[in-house]
Amino acid sequence: MTASGLGCGPHYGGPMTHDVALGPILDDLRTLVEVESPSGDPVALAASADVVADLLERRLGGLAVLVDGPAGPHVHWSGGGEPRVLVLGHHDTVFPAGTLARRPFAVAEGKITGPGVFDMLGGLVQAIHAVALLDDRSGVEILVTADEENGSVTSRALLEERALACGTVLVMEGAADGGDLKVGRKGCGTFEVTVTGRAAHAGLEPEAGVNALVEAAHQVLAIAALNRPEVGTTVTPTVLHSGGQSNVVPDAATVVVDVRVETADEKDRVEAAFAALVPLHPEAALTVAGSVNRPPMTPETSTDLFALAASLEPGIRGVSVGGGSDGNFTAALGVPTLDGLGAVGGGAHADTEHVLVDTVVGRVRLVAGLVRAIVG
Known part of the structure; x- marks a missing residue:
């Protein structure tokens, strides 16, 4: 055709x-x-x-x-x-x-x-x-x-x-x-980490919420620590989405991460580390999607x-x-x-x-x- x-x-x-x-x-x-x-x-x-x-x-x-x-x-x-x-x-x-x-x-x-x-x-x-x-x-x-x-x-x-x-x-x-x-x-791949929190009024009772943006910030630091440039591994948070109104504690956030590795061992290490991520806040929840899809x-x-x-x-x-x-x-x-x-x-x-x-x-x-x- x-x-x-x-x-x-x-x-x-x-x-x-x-x-x-x-x-x-x-x-x-x-x-x-x-x-x-x-x-x-x-x-x-x-x-x-x-x-x-x-x-x-x-x-x-x-x-x-x-x-x-x-x-x-x-x-x-x-x-x-x-x-x-x-x-x-x-x-x-x-x-x-x-x-x-x-x-x-x-x-x-x-x-x-x-x-x-x-x-x-x-x-x-x-x-x-x-x-x-x-x-x-x-x-x-x-x-x-x-x-x-x-x-x-x-x-x-x-x-x-x-x-x-x-x-x-x-x-x-x-x-x-x-x-x-x-x-x-x-090898390269993309991971997406989604944080689920709880919304609340940012002025009246912020303590009633679970701030997904703050939790995402903690996760970004943990993710960035996975870098090992000395062996060719780069783990780079690239995109962050969270919140919609300035006076609302955000109840969701998403972090997108670019990953590059030179060896299969590093591929396995990074994928295992993403799977092992846990929230710092006891009432927040995390879901992780993605992989190093190109070996x-x-x-x-x-x-x-x-x-x-x-x-x-x-x-x-x-x-x-x-x-x-x-x-x-x-x-x-x-x-x-x-x-x-x-x-x-x-x-x-x-x-x-x-x-x-x-x-x-x-x-x-x-x-x-x-x-x-x-x-x-």
Whole structure:
């Protein structure tokens, strides 16, 4: 199922390296960017999935299958034959609908800008053009999910299934600084601690209430004490909601916490500590939800793949980063996984998001070389 009658927008002339032309890559990236795809908007993501499927079929042939889900459709393309490598990406972006009007797609002063160009529509387009370089595409699969930015709740089972079937995963998330590949990622998750107290008049009888905001403050201090930066663990309270009126003792509060860990042992420690939280006030109550849902991606899962990449592009480096991706899931299964193969640029999730024009063709050639070596 694909969209029909989709225009490519203006053609950007550019250099060609062998059979890799910059212009069509920019055309395709414009097409994707101009169909906004905010996470959590199934209607917008359905339109985006149609565009992705159409692009896959036009550039690669075959059939791109839409896999429906409550978060929006995922898009799966296969070159046929025995599966050997999964090229993994996502078409959802963090930017709300309407961002494009304020920050339209543009190419100027050596940079490509627009919502989602770096995370990760640029990498997605580069992957498609890389596979298009192959005369024989058998053994290659491309999976483009719709909910990576929101935790991959509806796509995790599918991407894990295809990763196990293929045996090797190349993740097209944006590169680390300077174009470095990502060989390790922290495990990450979100916890939500809800405090239930009792309301009362803040002036007449505050002592009759149980102040959920005060209790939440105690819990924030206890949660922050779980930090162990010396071993790579960060536990960071990020959002607090409580109260509605200035003269009412609040009867409820919610604390949201971001957690990042480098090891499975730290994952277990932090999750156990959240489960063991108890209220300081004897009449307050706590409920805790959440987990470290993306396990750590450890460097040993990418050792051989990184060596292959380094043989194709001498001098390229591999680094470990704090952010998570779907590569966390595939690496945790023991499937060799190399991440950060997408666009080179920066500013993910910000108005400064950009891709460096002069890196695009080289990145396409690197991914094509990796895929060719793996399936060949």
